[in-house]
Amino acid sequence: MIPRSASGRHRCARRRDLVLSTQTVAASATANAAPKGGAELSSEELLEAILKTLDDDKAEDVVQIDLRGKSSIGDYMVVCSGRSTRQVTAISEKLAQTLKTDHGRHAKLEGKDAGDWVLIDTGDIVVHVFRPEVRDFYQLEKMWLTPAAAAKA
Template sequence: MTTPPIKASSERILDTVLSSLEDDKAEDIVTIDLRGKSAMADNMVVCSGRSSRQVAAISEKLTDRLKQEMGIICKVEGKDQGDWVLIDTGDVIVHVFRPEVRDFYQIEKMWMTPQAAPAKA
């Protein structure tokens, strides 16, 4: 009788994601804790690559590493275009952008804690 593989913890997946992104020279890496904000995942990671080619390469290496090291088959969207790649590991969602596309969508702002509105005089 074979035992089923042990599911990797959310923290271990996040550590592997961040390590892979740093190894592949992703820029402006931001981690957003989604626990208590959304049931879709525990964490979201947003980063940039300098070009469409680098965005695609970062994404491909990340999905390969997660598969090899943890047995995680990720859902991936947008890799062919290389402007914005979404990688869903289940517990961690990763967005890899070209800088111009990231600036346009400003996805981090959607998940930031709202700041107090400035007082009107």
């Protein structure tokens, strides 16, 4: 029988196992951060892996932007396009899956359900996958590129 308090409500027994909780959180954080190869990927190696995956999935107009010294959101930003909402979603899902299985990186996805603009946050690198019309509207890379580089893009 569950004990009742003076107000007549049931009381729940509280169990605390801080050591187990701390070890479990630390172990899962280590498992999530460590790639299968054992060594942590540098930002440049991760960027190369991302660019290869985007190329394999036929992403169009891929632009990489070096954010080091410009922003604290990451080291690089990658902007690319897919021809349709289906391709934008497929590119983003495949990239997240490849990063997880091949490199042990868990990426966060935003906007996947709409398929117009998907943001993939890997920590060091932020990837934006757009439909061409949406990319033209926001012109995200022009905000981050230097004026000379923006003129080329």
